[in-house]
Amino acid sequence: MNIIKVKNYEDLSRVAADIIAEQIKTKPDSVLGLATGSSPIGTYENLVADCKAGEISFKDVKTVNLDEYSGLSGDNVNSYRYFMNYNLFDKVDIDKNNTHVPNGTGDSVEESKAYENLVASMGYADLQLLGIGNNGHIGFNEPCDDFPAATHSVDLTESTIQANSRLFDSIDEVPRKAITMGIGTIMKAKKILLIAGEGKADIVEKSVYGKVIPQVPASVLQLHPDVTVVYIP
Ligand code: F6R
Numbered sequence: 001m002n003i004i005k006v007k008n009y010e011d012l013s014r015v016a017a018d019i020i021a022e023q024i025k026t027k028p029d030s031v032l033g034l035a036t037g038s039s040p041i042g043t044y045e046n047l048v049a050d051c052k053a054g055e056i057s058f059k060d061v062k063t064v065n066l067d068e069y070s071g072l073s074g075d076n077v078n079s080y081r082y083f084m085n086y087n088l089f090d091k092v093d094i095d096k097n098n099t100h101v102p103n104g105t106g107d108s109v110e111e112s113k114a115y116e117n118l119v120a121s122m123g124y125a126d127l128q129l130l131g132i133g134n135n136g137h138i139g140f141n142e143p144c145d146d147f148p149a150a151t152h153s154v155d156l157t158e159s160t161i162q163a164n165s166r167l168f169d170s171i172d173e174v175p176r177k178a179i180t181m182g183i184g185t186i187m188k189a190k191k192i193l194l195i196a197g198e199g200k201a202d203i204v205e206k207s208v209y210g211k212v213i214p215q216v217p218a219s220v221l222q223l224h225p226d227v228t229v230v231y232i233p
Contacts, residue, residue, distance in 0.1 A: 001208060001221070002228040009197050013042025015230050016129070016195045020047060021056045023127045023191070029060040033125030033186070034088075035139075036065070036080045039195050040129060044088045051092040058094035064119050065101040066130070066139040066186070070153065070177035072104050078168060079104065102179040108153035112179055116151040119185055128189035132196050135159050136203050136216040140180035143215045149184035153177060183220055192224055196231040204231045 006012045023030050050056045065080055074081035081101040089099050102115045130138050135157065141148055142157045156176055165171040196204045207218035208229060221227045
């Protein structure tokens with residue numbers, strides 16, 4: 001595992017964007033696995049600037065997002081599709097038809113199956129970007145007794161609902177369910193880049209140096225051959 005310690009969010013965002021930009025330069029038709037949340041916003045801002053400066057192009061890039069809230073359609077400001085359009089896709093030269101986010105509004109079992117098949121048909125991500133929850137979740141794979149393999153519907157834990165309520169008008173509006181890539185889906189990515197800002201050092205270090213257990217979902221990354229972790233200690 002390649003562990004990079006940075007001093008602030010600005011450095012985190014630059015280091016992460018440089019790794020993604022390098023991936024796009026090396027393989028212009030890369031499949032990028034993407035995340036939402038506070039952690040990647042600065043990374044996306046840098047990628048938008050790099051694209052506007054002509055240093056990278058998303059023309060042939062394809063993307064697969066980790067997850068989506070159940071019950072929110074893409075035009076809902078709190079949906080992850082909306083987040084991705086707003087923070088990245090609408091600001092770079094990507095073909096929107098090549099961007100994929102699980103559908104939160106259909107039958108969750110059918111949508112999960114269809115999404116797993118889609119990601120498999122694309123050969124899984126060349127580079128998967130991840131944030132990490134305070135409880136060690138990646139995607140919306142919450143602490144549990146077995147690592148979930150494929151894309152599935154999940155009940156969000158109270159701690160995740162609390163953490164994510166900051167982005168909603170009230171905690172009652174936070175969806176209780178989501179569709180997420182499974183741990184198996186994530187682990188099939190060729191490379192993984194995990195980023196974590198202020199306040200996440202304890203859970204990052206528990207995941208990276210602790211036991212590999214499904215109660216700390218991110219600990220599974222220790223078993224992947226090509227992981228880079230960028231965090232603020
Ligand atoms: C988002 C996702 C989540 C977040 C995690 C950290 O697509 O999959 O696992 O990465 O909850 O969120 P932030 O970055 O807001 O602290």
